[in-house]
Amino acid sequence: MKQSNLFTKTLKEAPKGEASVNAKLLIRAGFIHKEMAGVYAFLPLGLRVMEKIKQIITEEMDALGGEQVSLTALQNPEVWKKSGRWDDKVVDNWFKTKFVNGADAGIANTHEEPLTNLMKEYVNSWRDLPRYVYQFQTKFRNELRVKSGLIRVREFLMKDLYSFSRTEEEFKDFYEKCAASYLKIFSRIGLKDYVFRTFASGGSFCKFSDEFQAVSEAGEDIIYIDQKKKIAINKEVYQDEVLAELGLKKADLEEKKAIEIGNIFPLGTKYSSALGLTFKDKNGKDKPVIMGCYGIGLGRLMGTIAEIFHDERGIIWPKTVAPFQVHLLSLGQNKKSEKLYQDLQKKGIEVLYDDRKDKSAGEKFAEADLIGIPYRIVVSEKTLGKNSVEIKERDKKELKIVKLENLLKIRNW
Amino acid sequence: MKQSNLFTKTLKEAPKGEASVNAKLLIRAGFIHKEMAGVYAFLPLGLRVMEKIKQIITEEMDALGGEQVSLTALQNPEVWKKSGRWDDKVVDNWFKTKFVNGADAGIANTHEEPLTNLMKEYVNSWRDLPRYVYQFQTKFRNELRVKSGLIRVREFLMKDLYSFSRTEEEFKDFYEKCAASYLKIFSRIGLKDYVFRTFASGGSFCKFSDEFQAVSEAGEDIIYIDQKKKIAINKEVYQDEVLAELGLKKADLEEKKAIEIGNIFPLGTKYSSALGLTFKDKNGKDKPVIMGCYGIGLGRLMGTIAEIFHDERGIIWPKTVAPFQVHLLSLGQNKKSEKLYQDLQKKGIEVLYDDRKDKSAGEKFAEADLIGIPYRIVVSEKTLGKNSVEIKERDKKELKIVKLENLLKIRNW
Numbered sequence: 149m150k151q152s153n154l155f156t157k158t159l160k161e162a163p164k165g166e167a168s169v170n171a172k173l174l175i176r177a178g179f180i181h182k183e184m185a186g187v188y189a190f191l192p193l194g195l196r197v198m199e200k201i202k203q204i205i206t207e208e209m210d211a212l213g214g215e216q217v218s219l220t221a222l223q224n225p226e227v228w229k230k231s232g233r234w235d236d237k238v239v240d241n242w243f244k245t246k247f248v249n250g251a252d253a254g255i256a257n258t259h260e261e262p263l264t265n266l267m268k269e270y271v272n273s274w275r276d277l278p279r280y281v282y283q284f285q286t287k288f289r290n291e292l293r294v295k296s297g298l299i300r301v302r303e304f305l306m307k308d309l310y311s312f313s314r315t316e317e318e319f320k321d322f323y324e325k326c327a328a329s330y331l332k333i334f335s336r337i338g339l340k341d342y343v344f345r346t347f348a349s350g351g352s353f354c355k356f357s358d359e360f361q362a363v364s365e366a367g368e369d370i371i372y373i374d375q376k377k378k379i380a381i382n383k384e385v386y387q388d389e390v391l392a393e394l395g396l397k398k399a400d401l402e403e404k405k406a407i408e409i410g411n412i413f414p415l416g417t418k419y420s421s422a423l424g425l426t427f428k429d430k431n432g433k434d435k436p437v438i439m440g441c442y443g444i445g446l447g448r449l450m451g452t453i454a455e456i457f458h459d460e461r462g463i464i465w466p467k468t469v470a471p472f473q474v475h476l477l478s479l480g481q482n483k484k485s486e487k488l489y490q491d492l493q494k495k496g497i498e499v500l501y502d503d504r505k506d507k508s509a510g511e512k513f514a515e516a517d518l519i520g521i522p523y524r525i526v527v528s529e530k531t532l533g534k535n536s537v538e539i540k541e542r543d544k545k546e547l548k549i550v551k552l553e554n555l556l557k558i559r560n561w
Numbered sequence: 562m563k564q565s566n567l568f569t570k571t572l573k574e575a576p577k578g579e580a581s582v583n584a585k586l587l588i589r590a591g592f593i594h595k596e597m598a599g600v601y602a603f604l605p606l607g608l609r610v611m612e613k614i615k616q617i618i619t620e621e622m623d624a625l626g627g628e629q630v631s632l633t634a635l636q637n638p639e640v641w642k643k644s645g646r647w648d649d650k651v652v653d654n655w656f657k658t659k660f661v662n663g664a665d666a667g668i669a670n671t672h673e674e675p676l677t678n679l680m681k682e683y684v685n686s687w688r689d690l691p692r693y694v695y696q697f698q699t700k701f702r703n704e705l706r707v708k709s710g711l712i713r714v715r716e717f718l719m720k721d722l723y724s725f726s727r728t729e730e731e732f733k734d735f736y737e738k739c740a741a742s743y744l745k746i747f748s749r750i751g752l753k754d755y756v757f758r759t760f761a762s763g764g765s766f767c768k769f770s771d772e773f774q775a776v777s778e779a780g781e782d783i784i785y786i787d788q789k790k791k792i793a794i795n796k797e798v799y800q801d802e803v804l805a806e807l808g809l810k811k812a813d814l815e816e817k818k819a820i821e822i823g824n825i826f827p828l829g830t831k832y833s834s835a836l837g838l839t840f841k842d843k844n845g846k847d848k849p850v851i852m853g854c855y856g857i858g859l860g861r862l863m864g865t866i867a868e869i870f871h872d873e874r875g876i877i878w879p880k881t882v883a884p885f886q887v888h889l890l891s892l893g894q895n896k897k898s899e900k901l902y903q904d905l906q907k908k909g910i911e912v913l914y915d916d917r918k919d920k921s922a923g924e925k926f927a928e929a930d931l932i933g934i935p936y937r938i939v940v941s942e943k944t945l946g947k948n949s950v951e952i953k954e955r956d957k958k959e960l961k962i963v964k965l966e967n968l969l970k971i972r973n974w
Contacts, residue, residue, distance in 0.1 A: 155628055155683050155692045181679050183633050184666075189679065190631040198631070215568055218603040218611070220596045221634065221668075221699060222656075222716050243635075245656045245668060247715075248703045253597075255634075255658060255668065266594050266602065270568050275919070279568045286634060286699070290661045302660075303635050506688070 149192075149472070150489075151502040154178075156191050158515045168366060170451035171297025173463050177518045179450075179471075186294030186302035188447070193519065196471035198305065201446050202284060204336050204468065205307050208329045212322075214282045214309055219262055221286060223254035227261045231422040241290045255288045260441060263310050264419040271437065273428050274314055278322065282309035284446070296366060298451030299407055309442040312420075314427065319438045323412060326442050330360050330410050337449065338466025342456055343409065344380035346371050347394060350414065356385070357413045361406035366455040369408055372401035380406075407452045415439040457543075463520030464543045472500040473561040475521035477512045479528035480505075488527065488537070488555070497561050517542070523561060562605075562885070563902075564915040567591075569604050571928045582779060583864040584710025586876050590931045592863075592884075599707030599715035601860070606932065609884035611718065614859050615697060617749050617881065618720050621742045625735075627695045627722055632675055634699060636667035640674045644835040654703045668701045673854060676723050677832040684850065686841050687727055691735065695722035697859070709779060711864030712820055722855040725833075727840065732851045736825060739855050743773050743823050750862065751879025755869055756822065757793035759784050760807060763827065769798070770826045774819035779868040782821055785814035793819075820865045828852040870956075876933030877956045885913040886974040888934035890925045892941035893918075901940065901950070901968070910974050930955070936974060 156178030163182055166172050171188075174180045179194030190198055206216070228234035234254070236242060243255040256262070263281060271277060287306045294300050309326070313319035327345060334343040339362055346359040361371050361380060370383040374396055381396060391398065417436035420426065426434045450469075457464040467473065474492060476499050478485035489501040500521060502512050509528075516524050526538040537555060539548045550558075569591030576595055579585050584601075587593045592607030603611055619629070641647035647667070649655060656668040669675075676694060684690060700719045707713050722739070726732035740758060747756040752775055759772040774784050774793060783796040787809055794809060804811065830849035833839065839847045863882075870877040880886065887905060889912050891898035902914040913934060915925050922941075929937050939951040950968060952961045963971075 153626065153628070155680070155689070155694060157683055159682075181682070183675060184635065184637045187633050187635045187637075189633050189675070192628045192630060195629055195631050213566065215566070215605045216608055217605060218608055220600050220602050220716055222597065222600045222701070224597050224600075241661070243658045243666075245658045248654070248705050253656075262596060262602070267568070269572075269594070270570055276568070281568060288635070292661050303633055 149500055151500060152504050154192060154500075156193065158518050166297065168295065168297035168299065168451075168455075169458065170299065170366065170454040173454050173458055173518070174298065174451070177463060177520070180298070184302075186291060186300070188298060188301065188303075190447075193471045194450070197450055197465070197469050198446055200469040200471075201337060201449055202307075205284075205333055205444060205446075208333050208336075209280075209282050209307070209309060212280060212309075212325060212329050214280045217263075217281055217283050219256070219259050219266075219283055219285055221256050221288070223256050223262065225252045225254060227265050227423070228254060231261050231419055233261065243288045243290045256285070257287055257289050259283070259285065259308060260310065260415065260419050260439075261423065264423045264425050264439070267312060267437070268423070268425050271312065271425060271427055274430055277312055277314045277427055277437065278318055279312040280309060280322065281312070282307060282442075287445075296368065296451070298447045299366065299455075300368070301447065304448065305446045307444045307446065311440040311442070312425075313438045313440075314429070314435070316438060319414070319440055323414065323440055326412055326440075327358060330412065330442075330444070333444070334360060334362070334409065337469055338453065339409075339456070344371065344373055344378065344406070346380040346382050346406070346408075347385060347390070348382040348411070349384050354414045354416060357411060359408045360410035360412075362409045362452050362456065363404045363406050364452060364455045365405055366452075367405035367407040369406050370403060371406045372396075372403055374400045375402065376400065380404075407448070407455070409449050409452050410442075410444045412442045413440060415441055458520070461514070462518035465520045465522060467522045467561070470520070470522050472498040472521050474499045474523045474525055475516045475519065476501045477509075477516060477524060477526045478503055479509045479512070479526060481527045481529065481532060484532060485527045488525075488552070491556055495556060525555075562913055564913060565917050567605060567913075569606065571931050579710065581708065581710035581712065581864075581868075582871065583712065583867040586867050586871055586931070587710065587864070590876060590933070593711070597715075599704060599713070601711060601714065603860075606884045607863070610863055610878070610882050611859055613882040613884075614750060614862055615720075618697075618746055618857060618859075621746050621749075622693075622695050622720070622722060625693060625722075625738060625742055627693045630676075630694055630696050632669070632672050632679075632696055632698055634669050634701070636669050636675065638665045638667060640678050640836070641667060644674050644832055646674065656701045656703045669698070670700055670702050672696070672698065672721060673723065673828065673832050673852075674836065677836045677838050677852070680725060680850070681836070681838050684725065684838060684840055687843055690725055690727045690840055690850065691731055692725045693722060693735065694725070695720060695855075700858075709781065709864070711860045712779065712868075713781070714860065717861065718859045720857045720859065724853040724855070725838075726851045726853075727842070727848070729851060732827070732853055736827065736853055739825055739853075740771060743825065743855075743857070746857070747773060747775070747822065750882055751866065752822075752869070757784065757786055757791065757819070759793040759795050759819070759821075760798060760803070761795040761824070762797050767827045767829060770824060772821045773823035773825075775822045775865050775869065776817045776819050777865060777868045778818055779865075780818035780820040782819050783816060784819045785809075785816055787813045788815065789813065793817075820861070820868070822862050822865050823855075823857045825855045826853060828854055871933070874927070875931035878933045878935060880935045880974070883933070883935050885911040885934050887912045887936045887938055888929045888932065889914045890922075890929060890937060890939045891916055892922045892925070892939060894940045894942065894945060897945060898940045901938075901965070904969055908969060938968075
């Protein structure tokens with residue numbers, strides 16, 4: 149994409165009231181726009197990052213046997229009354245609205261109830277199970293306070309998968325597969341060294357659930373990490389008897405702030421019993437389906453990446469989720485640069501081409517650092533004198549001079 | 562995909578209260594699920610069709626120079642008060658809600674106001690224009706009555722593009738390009754012979770706008786078609802003076818029912834003036850930006866396809882938007898079929914493979930017709946006896962027997 153065609157511009161200042169690093173950088177670089185507190189629109193660069201994240205998650209969910217659907221935002225109160233969660237005293241962050249005829253409707257904050265209800269149409273026998281159904285759908289949470297930019301918001305895109313199993317064993321088998329899949333996803337996204345599977349409270353459902361926590365000073369959670377075992381425990385269950393049960397020792401644990409970027413949760417038969425989702429087992433006996441839910445907030449993940457990977461000049465995107473692989477800067481050499489732009493794209497490389505004539509070299513460098521694309525290629529009179537371009541990786545200091553004829557032979561951008 | 566892994570099943574009966582052909586067929590075939598009146602979830606087969614439609618529209622919008630964003634559902638009343646459209650007397654189909662602190666919020670029914678407001682951040686000079694910004698985003702419309710399945714609903718995915726131009730001429734040039742792009746989109750989707758660019762009322766904005774109407778008995782609109790000129794006029798402006806102005810003659814016009822599957826609309830400076838979106842022209846003078854909007858409802862398009870392309874046995878998907886190209890039916894021959902399933906997929910062909918062992922041939926044939934995938938391939942003892950499979954196109958009666966060795970050589974599925 150030519151930067152002269154990009155409608156967004158980098159901004160010198162972040163809007164007032166944005167305290168978090170991720171929101172400041174993402175707004176200044178033109179990835180997101182603040183509509184209201186906790187409500188952000190995604191601009192072309194930001195949407196590209198979201199699509200990259202979405203694609204990685206889709207591949208891994210499909211590999212688990214997931215089937216993708218898209219449920220609705222508008223919610224039928226009758227379905228939620230069956231589980232007791234329509235009540236504002238039970239769920240305190242509903243957005244509710246009314247149909248023009250006066251009837252109540254909810255705006256979805258999660259989707260256990262509608263999906264459980266939907267599955268009743270298709271699950272009758274043990275032959276219809278197990279099933280793994282997921283979606284990318286907006287969640288609305290009427291939070292009293294929001295902060296931390298994309299980390300805690302009122303409207304966000306979530307990948308939520310729900311498992312429907314026949315036995316506790318079948319459920320646990322999938323639960324562990326999904327946990328492994330989550331670590332793979334976060335690893336592919338560039339967060340391998342930062343993410344820990346973390347024991348947390350299971351709330352009213354069960355003893356424990358599992359969170360995936362990314363170590364960051366911007367985190368709202370406190371976790372205790374066992375670096376050798378590559379696991380952690382959330383402060384909320386950091387008690388002697390729990391540590392003993394999990395085989396963790398205080399001496400091995402390190403306290404860190406962290407951002408919860410995913411969670412997986414045994415639901416047992418809470419929703420299947422409440423909504424009547426049963427199956428006939430091999431003996432013809434009706435049994436409630438055993439469920440689990442598995443969530444990743446995509447915007448929060450993007451915000452976490454910006455929190456973890458940045459320096460004083462801007463964002464440093466991991467290659468797998470960067471909006472483009474290459475940022476091509478023309479310093480008054482648009483003819484040669486245009487040719488290179490076309491050639492790189494023909495090789496399947498995603499290029500943001502800074503073809504703007506009214507920007508100085510200094511402005512272009514500063515904007516490239518702020519936007520944070522992994523490779524910066526500079527085409528200038530000086531480099532062309534040596535029939536070369538200058539390449540710099542965003543996270544390295546080293547400048548390389550590469551002959552034009554060798555540039556297109558580079559394999560791993 | 563293996564049909565044994567598909568959680569949906571075809572249903573013998575449509576739910577009570579669904580009168581429309583599109584909803585009956587799409588629900589029975591497992592493409593959509595009715596959550597409430599006018600609120601439908603998309604199931605795996607339906608989501609695949611939506612993604613195909615989305616991809617075609619994306620390609621054409623990008624070809625027009627469109628830049629993709631994703632705005633929010635939650636809306637700030639202050640932005641809408643500036644245009645006067647927060648008022649329920651002006652816009653009568655808002656869904657509104659409240660933040661936990663008691664402040665009002667809207668649930669987006671369209672996005673002119675927030676996008677105009679957003680563009681103020683990035684448009685200052687004539688050098689920043691023209692811009693074409695689009696998204697795929699859910700719209701919420703609090704309709705008093707819904708009917709016709711996916712044709713008129715309360716929550717739906719829309720592609721909406723907004724143009725920002727400096728002069729009337731620049732605006733009109735894009736408007737015509739977008740009109741041509743819309744005809745191309747509908748043609749690619751398989752509706753070429755059914756869609757007419759249709760003169761319609763411009764409402765409070767302008768004299769005329771343009772609708773894209775698909776001829777169908779399920780339509781709510783009446784249009785008058787000039788088949789030779791390949792254009793039409795909506796009944797709402799079917800008056801002698803308008804016909805004269807457009808150079809149309811009553812004698813050449815044919816009355817038809819039609820479904821509005823797209824519209825393009827000059828907005829003039831209504832929103833830019835109200836919200837203060839101006840640019841400095843070459844003489845340094847502030848001028849309001851000239852806008853247009855361009856919408857396509859994706860679910861409505863899917864419903865329209867089902868209305869137009871079906872027979873008494875089920876849906877007949879056009880190849881470009883079908884959930885799969887090939888429906889492979891194994892009649893007790895899963896070993897040979899599995900091999901063929903793998904081979905076809907290796908060639909990049911999307912295959913739904915009916916590997917189910919508990920279904921009769923008759924049940925499989927009936928389900929295949931209901932689901933409506935373009936090519937049905939049957940593998941049976943009989944066909945394998947001739948080292949062949951049987952191929953039938955969904956919209957033809959003819960059965961072809963094709964040698965296994967020739968099957969993979971077929972180029973155009």
